[in-house]
Amino acid sequence: MKTNILILLEISITTIIGLYILNSFKNNQYNKGFVQKNYTKELENLNKLKSISLTIPLTEKSRPNDFSEIIGQEQPIKALKAAICGSNPQNVIIYGPPGVGKTAAARLVLEYAKTKIYSPFKKDAKFIEIDATTVRFDERGIADPLIGSVHDPIYQGAGALGVSGIPQPKPGAVTKAHGGILFIDEIGELHPTEMNKLLKVLEDRRVFLDSAYYNSEDTNLPEYIKEIFENGLPADFRLIGATTKSPEEICPALRSRCVEIFFKGLCPEEIEIVASNCANKIPIKIEEKALKLISKYAENGREAVNLVQLSAGIAINEERDGIKVNHVEWIIENGQYTQRPEKKVLEKPEIGCVNGLAVYGANMGIVMEIEATAIKNNTGEGEVKVTGIIEKEEITTSNKKLIKSSTAKCSVENVITVLSNIFHINIKNYNIHVNFPSGIPVDGPSAGVSIATAIYSAIKGIPVNNKVAMTGEVSLNGKVKPIGGITAKIAAAKKAGADIVIIPKENWQENFKFIRGIEIIPVDNLQKIIKIALLSDKECRNYEQDNKVILSAIALKDSNIPQEV
Numbered sequence: 001m002k003t004n005i006l007i008l009l010e011i012s013i014t015t016i017i018g019l020y021i022l023n024s025f026k027n028n029q030y031n032k033g034f035v036q037k038n039y040t041k042e043l044e045n046l047n048k049l050k051s052i053s054l055t056i057p058l059t060e061k062s063r064p065n066d067f068s069e070i071i072g073q074e075q076p077i078k079a080l081k082a083a084i085c086g087s088n089p090q091n092v093i094i095y096g097p098p099g100v101g102k103t104a105a106a107r108l109v110l111e112y113a114k115t116k117i118y119s120p121f122k123k124d125a126k127f128i129e130i131d132a133t134t135v136r137f138d139e140r141g142i143a144d145p146l147i148g149s150v151h152d153p154i155y156q157g158a159g160a161l162g163v164s165g166i167p168q169p170k171p172g173a174v175t176k177a178h179g180g181i182l183f184i185d186e187i188g189e190l191h192p193t194e195m196n197k198l199l200k201v202l203e204d205r206r207v208f209l210d211s212a213y214y215n216s217e218d219t220n221l222p223e224y225i226k227e228i229f230e231n232g233l234p235a236d237f238r239l240i241g242a243t244t245k246s247p248e249e250i251c252p253a254l255r256s257r258c259v260e261i262f263f264k265g266l267c268p269e270e271i272e273i274v275a276s277n278c279a280n281k282i283p284i285k286i287e288e289k290a291l292k293l294i295s296k297y298a299e300n301g302r303e304a305v306n307l308v309q310l311s312a313g314i315a316i317n318e319e320r321d322g323i324k325v326n327h328v329e330w331i332i333e334n335g336q337y338t339q340r341p342e343k344k345v346l347e348k349p350e351i352g353c354v355n356g357l358a359v360y361g362a363n364m365g366i367v368m369e370i371e372a373t374a375i376k377n378n379t380g381e382g383e384v385k386v387t388g389i390i391e392k393e394e395i396t397t398s399n400k401k402l403i404k405s406s407t408a409k410c411s412v413e414n415v416i417t418v419l420s421n422i423f424h425i426n427i428k429n430y431n432i433h434v435n436f437p438s439g440i441p442v443d444g445p446s447a448g449v450s451i452a453t454a455i456y457s458a459i460k461g462i463p464v465n466n467k468v469a470m471t472g473e474v475s476l477n478g479k480v481k482p483i484g485g486i487t488a489k490i491a492a493a494k495k496a497g498a499d500i501v502i503i504p505k506e507n508w509q510e511n512f513k514f515i516r517g518i519e520i521i522p523v524d525n526l527q528k529i530i531k532i533a534l535l536s537d538k539e540c541r542n543y544e545q546d547n548k549v550i551l552s553a554i555a556l557k558d559s560n561i562p563q564e565v
């Protein structure tokens with residue numbers, strides 16, 4: 001009897017389990033059918049969407065397809081090729097103003113490298129692009145498109161592996177770029193923690209991912225996941241970072257691992273060529289006058305291309321056979337474009353006025369006017385006033401903020417000492433006022449020679465040649481010391497109409513000999529600068545006649561200008 005009951009119980013349990021399994025199987029089949037039906041519908045929708053396409057956007061059509069189409073950047077492109085296209089490519093940071101061809105050049109350089117037999121980049125090497133402004137630091141490490149992340153089993157959608165408690169590594173851009181190039185636009189915006197992670201990857205040439213759920217003893221663990229957690233994901237790529245920031249604003253640890261290349265701002269003539277090439281690519285005719293107008297308003301290549309494209313849109317809508325100047329005028333007016341400032345050297349020689357040179361932002365050179373007056377103070381208690389500068393400068397390094405006295409103000413103080421040391425001028429006999437009128441951020445040290453020349457000219461009453469521009473730091477004993485951004489400064493001086501640019505001897509490069517249209521004079525002491533920059537006796541007399549002013553100091557000039565050159 002007892003045995004019968006047991007058998008009956010066993011049959012019942014088996015039947016219940018059987019029914020349960022059957023039911024689950026049916027449910028599963030039903031779900032599968034439902035999912036399949038939905039999937040088919042979605043796939044159909046997707047294919048329908050894929051079958052629709054517009055014409056290629058003009059921005060894409062006008063994108064440079066060859067280095068020769070990137071205008072005005074021959075030197076930095078040569079440097080970029082040297083860094084990337086050799087047998088041992090290097091990491092690179094490209095500095096430059098926005099829209100001047102940095103991304104365009106980076107996109108082309110990998111393909112160029114592949115044409116070299118000695119290049120380690122294989123034919124299928126990838127160019128992976130990521131914008132640092134879109135890479136947010138995620139402290140949970142769930143989503144990191146740059147470095148990669150781990151999908152832990154606690155998260156929804158962890159799939160079959162997640163159900164088994166297995167963490168799943170998701171490769172980031174550093175792994176996708178393995179064997180190729182990782183291009184990070186706006187690299188200066190990268191979060192410091194992301195930057196540190198990137199530096200580690202560059203060092204290891206692989207990326208290690210972590211998870212609290214990783215258990216090397218787990219028998220369910222697939223071999224490839226074990227391999228990733230134990231030995232890391234491959235991430236052997238070369239980095240090209242682009243930034244509109246200046247080198248000082250970029251993490252020093254990254255800079256020390258990279259070759260630094262500087263793209264320059266485009267001049268109006270180069271903007272005209274970019275606009276003309278863009279019109280050819282559309283293709284649409286464009287009037288010469290329209291090109292000239294674009295070159296006056298577009299600050300960079302991207303703006304030139306945008307202006308051509310909008311003007312082309314209007315011309316096409318009006319069924320005209322090309323872009324006319326009035327199309328560009330209409331865009332300029334309605335787009336509220338402002339004319340690009342054309343900084344020129346001073347119009348005529350003036351006492352106490354000097355064309356200094358500065359760099360700002362990502363290596364953009366500019367002529368910076370510096371003016372000084374010196375009024376005799378018979379009490380022997382003269383004062384020095386400096387205006388047009390920021391009194392205090394705040395420097396933000398990666399983890400601290402420093403506030404220091406303006407370097408321009410310090411430079412003026414140094415110059416006062418130099419003038420009394422070298423020329424034995426008693427500054428206390430004058431009320432000196434130095435002004436930086438252009439509102440340009442003054443890089444104090446490199447303005448040293450310009451400040452010294454302006455004050456000397458003001459005290460002696462001798463005009464400064466307005467066709468001379470200068471840059472250089474001056475030491476307390478009057479030696480001229482090297483400065484940064486020399487090429488950009490020379491370009492700015494030439495663009496502004498200077499005939500002569502005075503630079504520190506230590507900044508001299510042999511290729512400066514080949515720059516046409518401007519004479520570059522290297523000097524090592526302040527006396528030489530004064531001799532070159534101030535008007536000669538004859539020039540002073542002409543100046544006196546032209547300006548109908550009495551230059552009281554002319555008579556003194558010969559004895560005051562240093563003879564030793």
Ligand SMILES: Nc1ncnc2c1ncn2[C@@H]1O[C@H](COP(=O)(O)OP(=O)(O)OP(=O)(O)O)[C@@H](O)[C@H]1O
Binds near residue numbers: 105
């Ligand atoms: N020097 C140039 N020669 C020819 N075309 C240029 C040049 N500079 C910019 N362009 C045009 O502008 C577009 C945008 O340029 P690109 O993206 O290379 O600039 P970028 O320097 O990387 O700017 P950003 O710093 O804003 O990313 C290019 O696709 C090209 O059509």
